[in-house]
Amino acid sequence: MNKQKTVPLVNSIRASVQSMKEDTQFANDRLRWIGNIKSLVMSLFRLAIILGICYVILGPVIGIVSSSFFSDADRANPMVYLIPREPTLYRYELAVTYLDYWKTMGASLLYSLTLMLLQVVVCSMVGYGFARFDFPLKKILFGCVVVMIVIPTNTVMLPMYMTFSQFDVLGIISLIKGGPVNILSSPIPMYILTLFGCGLRSGLYIYIFNQFFRGLPKEIEEAAFVDGAGTWYTYFRIMLVNALPSVVTVAIFSMVWQYNDTFYARLFLISDDIIISKKIASIEANISNVEKIMDPTILELFLDAGIVLIMLPIIIIYVLLQKQFIEGVERSGIVG
Numbered sequence: 001m002n003k004q005k006t007v008p009l010v011n012s013i014r015a016s017v018q019s020m021k022e023d024t025q026f027a028n029d030r031l032r033w034i035g036n037i038k039s040l041v042m043s044l045f046r047l048a049i050i051l052g053i054c055y056v057i058l059g060p061v062i063g064i065v066s067s068s069f070f071s072d073a074d075r076a077n078p079m080v081y082l083i084p085r086e087p088t089l090y091r092y093e094l095a096v097t098y099l100d101y102w103k104t105m106g107a108s109l110l111y112s113l114t115l116m117l118l119q120v121v122v123c124s125m126v127g128y129g130f131a132r133f134d135f136p137l138k139k140i141l142f143g144c145v146v147v148m149i150v151i152p153t154n155t156v157m158l159p160m161y162m163t164f165s166q167f168d169v170l171g172i173i174s175l176i177k178g179g180p181v182n183i184l185s186s187p188i189p190m191y192i193l194t195l196f197g198c199g200l201r202s203g204l205y206i207y208i209f210n211q212f213f214r215g216l217p218k219e220i221e222e223a224a225f226v227d228g229a230g231t232w233y234t235y236f237r238i239m240l241v242n243a244l245p246s247v248v249t250v251a252i253f254s255m256v257w258q259y260n261d262t263f264y265a266r267l268f269l270i271s272d273d274i275i276i277s278k279k280i281a282s283i284e285a286n287i288s289n290v291e292k293i294m295d296p297t298i299l300e301l302f303l304d305a306g307i308v309l310i311m312l313p314i315i316i317i318y319v320l321l322q323k324q325f326i327e328g329v330e331r332s333g334i335v336g
Contacts, residue, residue: 008016048323061311068092075297080096091305099279099284108276109313111187112258118194119205120247128235142210148203157267162281163267165190183277185269200264201257205250209306212246213239252268257315280306 024313067075071086091098095101129135162182168180185187193199197206216239222236240247265275272279283306284299293299305317 016090059129064304064307067301068308070301072298075301091301092309094291095283095302095305095309096289098283098290098302099309100273101276104273104276105309105313107274108259111274112255115190115199115258116251116254117193118191119199120251121201122195122197123202123205123241123250124209124243124247125235127206128213128239130210131213132218144208145203145206149197149201153249153263156224157263160189160193161267164192185271187268187270187274189268189271190264201253205254208246208250209243212243216242228246252321253320255317260313276310280310281325 042282044071047104062077064086069089070080070084070086071088071090073086074080074084077085090235099105124160126145130138132147165184167183168182173179173181191197194202202320220238220242221234260277262275262277262281265278270278272282280303284303286298287302288299
């Protein structure tokens with residue numbers, strides 16, 4: 001008897017389920033719910049990935065900034081983490097003094113800025129030439145540009161050192177002065193390399209400009225030529241203006257890398273008074289010798305303060321030009 005009552009009940013449930021499945025509104029609602037759940041899961045997954053990457057990248061920076069405000073008591077207190085209980089600006093006062101901060105920072109920014117301007121002009125011209133003109137050995141020369149990107153700079157450090165320690169252009173300098181000259185211990189080698197498109201990361205900048213100019217329509221130049229504009233006028237007044245996103249991208253890259261470069265600065269023996277990123281390496285030793293501070297953990301706090309002072313100009317530049325920088329990277333063909 002129970003079995004007989006159960007069968008109609010089951011059939012009724014099945015009929016209800018079937019009618020619900022056939023109900024279009026229910027089907028649409030179910031698909032929307034499933035889509036919302038999937039979107040929520042993917043959003044949470046992306047958020048977890050982004051937070052993880054941010055922690056890996058920003059964690060050390062946050063630690064350095066926080067430590068630069070620690071007092072001696074905060075450093076000795078194991079209960080203090082990130083937020084100092086007795087914050088102090090003493091680390092910054094000594095860091096500014098021993099770095100000769102304002103003078104050195106001015107010289108370093110001037111050095112980086114002039115090299116950046118030179119790289120933007122030279123690399124944009126080379127990139128434009130590869131993108132728009134046909135000439136003998138074009139593919140081979142562009143292959144050399146690509147090689148400049150991938151070859152480690154350590155492999156050519158000895159030839160560069162010997163070249164500038166005994167600098168002689170086609171024997172002209174020897175003819176005038178009686179022998180080659182040593183132009184090390186000055187920024188002149190960096191300016192020479194940059195002028196001839198062989199400076200720090202110049203291969204990458206040429207590639208960025210080449211990709212950008214190849215993406216611009218040729219009708220722009222054709223219209224300019226019809227109006228009587230020459231090659232140089234078209235390049236400087238039309239093409240370079242349209243390439244502003246790439247110009248900003250290369251300018252920021254060049255400024256940051258020149259500013260942080262210590263490889264070429266040490267190779268060419270450039271003075272610490274010009275390269276502030278070199279001078280920071282000796283701040284702990286100088287403070288230890290003069291201030292008689294022997295605790296390495298305390299000396300590390302002064303180093304952290306110096307690092308924060310050095311990072312500030314680059315962070316300000318990036319914040320001001322962030323939008324143009326991102327747009328330039330997206331349009332340069334180096335995404336991913």
